[in-house]
Amino acid sequence: EAGVAQSPRYKIIEKRQSVAFWCNPISGHATLYWYQQILGQGPKLLIQFQNNGVVDDSQLPKDRFSAERLKGVDSTLKIQPAKLEDSAVYLCASSLSAGGQYFGPGTRLTVT
Amino acid sequence: GESVGLHLPTLSVQEGDNSIINCAYSNSASDYFIWYKQESGKGPQFIIDIRSNMDKRQGQRVTVLLNKTVKHLSLQIAATQPGDSAVYFCAENTSGTYKYIFGTGTRLKVLA
Numbered sequence: 001e002a003g004v005a006q007s008p009r010y011k012i013i014e015k016r017q018s019v020a021f022w023c024n025p026i027s028g029h030a031t032l033y034w035y036q037q038i039l040g041q042g043p044k045l046l047i048q049f050q051n052n053g054v055v056d057d058s059q060l061p062k063d064r065f066s067a068e069r070l071k072g073v074d075s076t077l078k079i080q081p082a083k084l085e086d087s088a089v090y091l092c093a094s095s096l097s098a099g100g101q102y103f104g105p106g107t108r109l110t111v112t
Numbered sequence: 113g114e115s116v117g118l119h120l121p122t123l124s125v126q127e128g129d130n131s132i133i134n135c136a137y138s139n140s141a142s143d144y145f146i147w148y149k150q151e152s153g154k155g156p157q158f159i160i161d162i163r164s165n166m167d168k169r170q171g172q173r174v175t176v177l178l179n180k181t182v183k184h185l186s187l188q189i190a191a192t193q194p195g196d197s198a199v200y201f202c203a204e205n206t207s208g209t210y211k212y213i214f215g216t217g218t219r220l221k222v223l224a
Contacts, residue, residue, distance in 0.1 A: 004155070043156065048210060
C-alpha cells in the first residue's frame with residue numbers, strides 16, 4: 001500500500017512570497033489533515049478535511065493560510081504572504097476512520 | 113537529514129536496556145491515545161494505540177500504560193535497540209472528533 005505523498009520535500013522562500021504544498025493521501029482515506037510542526041515541538045493541527053469538506057480549521061491563520069481538497073482526494077495548502085515564523089515542517093496525514101493517522105514525510109519550509 | 117526536536121527532553125539509555133517514555137495529556141474527555149515515533153526528516157510513524165477502557169496494551173516490544181486518574185500515558189520499549197533512536201510523541205483524541213492533540217515529545221538516544 002502506497003503511503004501519503006507530499007511535495008515538495010524542501011522549499012526556501014523570502015518573506016512576503018507565497019508558497020503551496022501538495023498532498024496525496026492513502027487511497028480510500030476520507031479524512032485528511034494538515035499539521036504544522038515547528039522545530040522542537042509536536043505537530044499542531046491546521047486543518048482537517050472529511051472528504052472535500054472542512055471539519056476543523058480553528059487553528060488555521062486564515063488571513064494568510066488557505067487549503068482545499070477538491071474532489072475529496074488530493075489537497076493543497078497555501079501560504080500568502082509568508083512570514084518568518086512560518087518556517088516549519090508541514091505534515092499531511094490521512095486516516096480511514098477513527099484510528100491512527102498515517103503521515104507523509106513532510107515539507108520543510110524555510111522563510112528568509 | 114534535519115534533526116527533529118533539538119530542544120526536547122532527552123532520554124538516554126544503553127542498548128539492551130528498557131526505556132520508559134512518559135506523557136501527560138491535557139483533556140480528561142480524551143478516550144483514545146496513540147504513540148508515534150518520528151525519525152529525522154520523516155513524518156511521525158504509528159507505534160501503538162490504546163483506548164480509555166483499557167489500562168495496558170502490549171505490542172511486539174512495546175507496552176503502553178494508561179492512568180486516567182492522573183491523565184498519564186507511558187510507553188515502555190523492551191531491549192532498546194539503536195534503531196529506536198527517535199523523537200516519540202503521544203497524541204490524544206476524543207471519539208467522534210477525529211482531532212488529535214500532540215504532546216511536546218521526548219528524544220530517545222540509544223547508547224551503544
